[in-house]
Amino acid sequence: MSAYSHNFAYTDGERSVSEVVREALPPQFSVVPAARARTVRRTWLDTFDWRLHQAGLTLECVAGRGPAELVLSGTAGERITAVANGTRWPSLATGLPRGPLRDRLQTVTSARALLPAAKAASTVSEFRLRNADDKTVAWLTVDLLHPAEPAAADPPARLSVTAVRGYQGQADRIARCLAAQPGVSPGTLPPLDAVLATVGRAPGEYTNKVDVQLSATMPARMALAAVLARLLDTLEANVAGTIRDIDTEFLHDLRVSVRRTRTALKLGADLLPDGLAAEYGPAFKWLGDLTTPTRDLDVHLLTFAADAAELTSASPADLGPFHDYLAERRALEQRRLARALRSARFAALTAAWRSALAGLTPPRRGPDAAHADARIIRRAHRRILARGAAIGADSPPEKLHDLRKRCKELRYALEFFASLHDPPAHRRVVRDLKGLQDCLGTYQDCEVQQKEIRTVAAELLASGGVPATTLLAMGDLAAHVGQRERRARSEFSSRFAAFASRQAQARFEVLAAGAGS
Amino acid sequence: MKIVATYNIKGGVGKTAAAVNLSHLAARDGLRVLLADLDPQAAATFLFRVRPRVKGGGNALIRGSRDLDRAIKGTDFDGLDLLPADFTFRNLDLILDTTKKPTQRLARLLRPLRASYDVVFLDCPPGITLLSEAVLYAADLVLAPIIPTTLSVRTLDQLTEFIGGLDGHRPAVLAFCSMIDRRKRLHNEIAERLPAERDDVAATAIPALSLIERMAVQRSPVTAFAPRSAASRGYAGLWAEVRDRLCLTVPAQPGHGRA
Numbered sequence: 001m002s003a004y005s006h007n008f009a010y011t012d013g014e015r016s017v018s019e020v021v022r023e024a025l026p027p028q029f030s031v032v033p034a035a036r037a038r039t040v041r042r043t044w045l046d047t048f049d050w051r052l053h054q055a056g057l058t059l060e061c062v063a064g065r066g067p068a069e070l071v072l073s074g075t076a077g078e079r080i081t082a083v084a085n086g087t088r089w090p091s092l093a094t095g096l097p098r099g100p101l102r103d104r105l106q107t108v109t110s111a112r113a114l115l116p117a118a119k120a121a122s123t124v125s126e127f128r129l130r131n132a133d134d135k136t137v138a139w140l141t142v143d144l145l146h147p148a149e150p151a152a153a154d155p156p157a158r159l160s161v162t163a164v165r166g167y168q169g170q171a172d173r174i175a176r177c178l179a180a181q182p183g184v185s186p187g188t189l190p191p192l193d194a195v196l197a198t199v200g201r202a203p204g205e206y207t208n209k210v211d212v213q214l215s216a217t218m219p220a221r222m223a224l225a226a227v228l229a230r231l232l233d234t235l236e237a238n239v240a241g242t243i244r245d246i247d248t249e250f251l252h253d254l255r256v257s258v259r260r261t262r263t264a265l266k267l268g269a270d271l272l273p274d275g276l277a278a279e280y281g282p283a284f285k286w287l288g289d290l291t292t293p294t295r296d297l298d299v300h301l302l303t304f305a306a307d308a309a310e311l312t313s314a315s316p317a318d319l320g321p322f323h324d325y326l327a328e329r330r331a332l333e334q335r336r337l338a339r340a341l342r343s344a345r346f347a348a349l350t351a352a353w354r355s356a357l358a359g360l361t362p363p364r365r366g367p368d369a370a371h372a373d374a375r376i377i378r379r380a381h382r383r384i385l386a387r388g389a390a391i392g393a394d395s396p397p398e399k400l401h402d403l404r405k406r407c408k409e410l411r412y413a414l415e416f417f418a419s420l421h422d423p424p425a426h427r428r429v430v431r432d433l434k435g436l437q438d439c440l441g442t443y444q445d446c447e448v449q450q451k452e453i454r455t456v457a458a459e460l461l462a463s464g465g466v467p468a469t470t471l472l473a474m475g476d477l478a479a480h481v482g483q484r485e486r487r488a489r490s491e492f493s494s495r496f497a498a499f500a501s502r503q504a505q506a507r508f509e510v511l512a513a514g515a516g517s
Numbered sequence: 518m519k520i521v522a523t524y525n526i527k528g529g530v531g532k533t534a535a536a537v538n539l540s541h542l543a544a545r546d547g548l549r550v551l552l553a554d555l556d557p558q559a560a561a562t563f564l565f566r567v568r569p570r571v572k573g574g575g576n577a578l579i580r581g582s583r584d585l586d587r588a589i590k591g592t593d594f595d596g597l598d599l600l601p602a603d604f605t606f607r608n609l610d611l612i613l614d615t616t617k618k619p620t621q622r623l624a625r626l627l628r629p630l631r632a633s634y635d636v637v638f639l640d641c642p643p644g645i646t647l648l649s650e651a652v653l654y655a656a657d658l659v660l661a662p663i664i665p666t667t668l669s670v671r672t673l674d675q676l677t678e679f680i681g682g683l684d685g686h687r688p689a690v691l692a693f694c695s696m697i698d699r700r701k702r703l704h705n706e707i708a709e710r711l712p713a714e715r716d717d718v719a720a721t722a723i724p725a726l727s728l729i730e731r732m733a734v735q736r737s738p739v740t741a742f743a744p745r746s747a748a749s750r751g752y753a754g755l756w757a758e759v760r761d762r763l764c765l766t767v768p769a770q771p772g773h774g775r776a
Contacts, residue, residue: 128593134736135566136593165591165598 004163006175009156012183017142017157020184021127024177028132029170031140037125040064042145044119044192045089046203047112048241048250053203055108058192061087072101080104090115090246111302113247117203118195119148129161129174137167138174145191151198158188208234208253210260210415219362220372224268227416229357231261236350243338248298251337255291258284263412267376271366276356283349290340296448297330310480314473321470322477325456373417374512380410381508388436388496397447400492404440407433425511432504439488439495446485453478518631519763521638522656522688526672528643531662531695533560534729534739536640538752539660539759541738544597546760547768548635551589551598553627555609555652556642559602565592566736567601574605578626579612585626586633594741598634610647619647624655636765645679653680656688658762662695662723665707677717691762693755694722721754 010017021031043061046052052059056075061068061084068084082101090113093105105114127140143158161178163171179186189197196202212230214223235257241250262284269277304323308316340346367375384406391399411433418426457474460466498504521539523532533556540552554561559569567590577583589598613619627637641652653659661676663669673692680687692715694708711718723729728739728748735742740749760767 133566133568136591164593166589167591 004168006161006171006178006186007188008159008161008175008178008184008186009188010159010184011156014183017144017159018127020181021140021159021178024181024184025129025174026177029137029174030130030134031127032130034126034128034139037123038064039121039123042120042122042191043089044117044195045114046117047109047114048238048246049112049206049208049253050117050204051108051110051112052105057108058190059105059114061089070096070101072104092247111247112249115246118192118201120191120195121146121148122191129171131167131170135167136164138163138171143191145195147195147198149199153198155191155194155198156185156188158191158194159184160188206237208256210412210418212416212419214369214417214419216368216370216420218369220268220271220367220369221360222362223369223372223417224264224271225357225360228261228264229354231257231264232350232354232357235261239341243341245334245338248302251291251295251298255288255295258288258291259408260412260415262288263409264416267380267409267413268372271372273360280353280356283353287346287349290337293333294330294337296452297326297333299445300449300452301326301330307477307480311473311476312480314469314476316473318467318469318473319477321460321466322453322456322474325460326452369417370420373413373420377410377413377417378512380406380413381512384410384436385500388500391492391496393493397443400440400489401444401447404437404444407437407440411437421511422514425507425514428507429511432499432507436495436499439491443485443488443492446481446488449481450478450485453481518627518634519636519658519765520627520656521636521658521660521759521763522641522652523638523660523662524641524649524652524656524676525661525663526643526645526676527664527669530643530664530669531723531729532643533564533640534732535660535662535693535695535723535752535755536638537561537564537732538738538740538749539756540597540636540638541594541740542753542756543636543638543760543765544594545740546756547596548765549596549633550636550638551600551630551634552592552638552640553600554602554640555606555648556602556640557604557607558642559604560733561640562599562601564732564736564738565599567592567599569602569604571601571603571605574603575609576605576612579609579616579622581626585630593737606642613647613651620650620654623648623651627655636763650683653683653688654686658759659688659690660759661690661692663692664696665694665704665711665722667703667707670707670711673718689762690717691719691759692717693719693758696725697722698725719755719758721751721758723748723751723755 010020012020015023018031025031041063043063045059045061057078058073060071060073062071063069063084068086070082070084070087072078072080080101082097082099085097087096092111092113093102093109096102096105123144123146125142125144127142128136129138129140131137139162141158141160141162143160145155145158147154159178161171161175178184188194192203210227210230212226214226235254238250238254238257241247242254262281265272265277265281265284269281301323304319304326305316308319311319384403387399387403387406391403411430414421414426414430414433453474457471461471523536523539525532536552540550544550552561552565554569562569571578571583571588573583578585578588585600589600591597592599613622616622623639630637639652639656641649659676659680661673663673677690680690692711694704694711697704697708699705708722712720712722724747726746726748728743728746732739732742739746740752743749
């Protein structure tokens with residue numbers, strides 16, 4: 001029979017916590033300090049997109065008098081600790097000391113770095129709650145959090161009453177008396193939530209999803225403006241992380257925001273004031289093109305170890321010079337990208353775009369969101385069906401690349417207007433589309449990778465000094481990538497047939513009809 | 518889980534003081550400890566400020582109608598729990614006598630606690646009774662305090678003889694000289710001679726000190742309220758010997774996280 005704790009928040013600043021407790025206790029109980037209060041520095045860590053929070057995990061670096069400790073805890077009672085060993089943040093999970101904590105974090109964070117989400121000093125005092133025999137029947141823990149970030153007020157004091165084994169009844173009684181005190185409220189926010197709340201933030205606040213709530217009857221222009229504003233928020237949220245090169249996913253999310261913006265401008269051009277899409281379309285193309293070299297190299301490097309493991313006639317170590325070459329080029333491209341993102345041109349683009357979006361007003365006449373949605377997704381869907389049907393066994397790769405872009409347009413359009421659809425119907429259509437997208441994505445990634453290998457092989461050869469074993473290993477790698485590419489190409493017809501099937505079309509029709517056609 | 522019984526045929530020899538202080542030291546070392554007060558006088562229970570009452574009394578515990586686990590109370594010390602005594606424990610012999618295999622009963626009742634505790638101390642009432650047979654069956658080690666007099670040494674011989682005559686499980690015996698009056702020559706002589714002559718006598722002896730008697734005033738182990746005293750040093754030495762005999766490993770980071 002294990003004891004459970006009663007948790008309280010105390011917000012009234014008039015009386016100290018110990019005064020409140022003394023006043024709350026029935027006469028036969030007393031409260032005495034158990035030990036000197038201790039203060040620790042707590043840093044909560046998560047990925048930028050809150051992967052730990054989404055997985056029900058909390059990671060803290062706790063520094064007191066001893067060595068700093070990493071503590072990973074889960075809502076299901078999971079708890080793993082490790083010595084922090086002077087880890088500097090941000091850090092990928094692979095940068096942490098080896099052990100179960102690192103292994104667990106790697107599965108959740110993957111390519112994303114861990115960075116401080118909040119910092120606070122935590123002063124914990126423990127008190128014994130004694131009965132008339134001076135027997136400790138419960139422990140009172142008081143945790144005072146002082147956030148590092150300036151805030152109007154500290155979070156409420158966190159009180160916890162935990163019964164000593166066999167004294168749950170007396171502890172419950174004390175807890176009831178405590179709960180009746182002014183300023184004391186039952187339950188506490190998790191410490192991270194409490195610290196973030198003082199500055200108006202909450203865990204999980206960032207997502208790269210287009211989570212805009214639209215209404216079917218709102219003017220389509222205003223719906224599109226809301227989507228575009230949300231995309232600009234996401235784009236801007238990822239600029240600093242991309243410049244600092246914290247992890248590869250900042251650039252990924254920034255790039256996806258740009259692509260989605262371009263798609264929204266293209267598909268919804270007629271919903272916007274004359275000339276707006278034509279003005280900003282090229283500007284966002286410039287931005288998108290800026291991101292391409294670094295992202296292509298990221299994709300190559302992220303899959304490098306897995307690809308190298310597939311080599312049959314060479315050893316992964318033979319690819320060392322190739323890897324170094326890619327990493328050097330990536331560093332160069334990253335510097336170029338960071339320069340561009342710090343440029344006046346970029347700042348002017350985002351500022352002007354935000355101002356343009358803020359200035360949008362509903363047109364006198366125009367479709368509502370539901371009708372525009374139905375029209376846009378139908379058009380995008382028809383385009384895929386027509387272009388996909390025209391692809392045969394002899395079609396050049398460009399045709400498939402073009403189809404991939406059309407698929408992305410439909411996918412993005414579905415995301416923009418997701419809030420107007422029945423979620424299960426929406427999920428089914430996205431699933432149909434995803435099957436085709438995955439195949440086209442693999443095909444194009446392999447194409448890009450093959451070209452990259454050939455180009456780099458030529459450059460390495462021209463520069464001289466590269467071992468023959470590296471070139472042979474690159475050939476081996478190219479062969480494997482080629483195999484994967486051919487497999488994707490051969491799967492295309494069946495994937496497209498599934499997408500274009502009567503059943504899938506019927507599913508799409510249900511979705512589009514629900515949107516307001 | 519190791520079971521240590523503080524036991525002697527004779528009463529008033531320092532069994533409870535040893536059980537209380539050693540269980541406190543074991544918990545301080547980071548072990549999970551249960552002290553079961555089997556003596557209806559409830560001295561150990563009193564020293565830990567716990568009320569000497571068990572719902573359903575000894576009858577419910579021995580017959581198993583009340584879970585032993587639910588009768589256990591936490592003490593003021595982390596990692597140290599207490600099974601309080603109850604006045605009905607004076608009838609434990611009679612209750613045991615009505616059960617099947619009475620000498621094995623206590624061992625069976627303690628078995629489910631194996632996952633929860635590293636050491637269990639049984640503070641036993643004096644005498645040779647059915648309860649003491651059950652205690653000896655359950656224990657890995659009998660820790661027997663003896664006052665260093667000729668008669669007490671004879672009692673120790675009786676005890677080892679008695680244990681030697683038991684069928685089946687026989688616990689190890691470790692006696693220690695207790696309540697030594699340093700002013701008495703005989704006490705000093707025997708306390709020096711016995712550990713040298715016998716393997717079953719600990720090298721550590723516990724002197725008769727007023728501080729140990731003050732435990733009843735402080736209602737706390739002397740090792741807690743006077744940790745640097747000669748009495749505490751004595752118990753620490755005795756605990757080290759017990760730990761070695763039981764081959765108990767102490768956790769690398771002692772303590773249970775609370776002061």
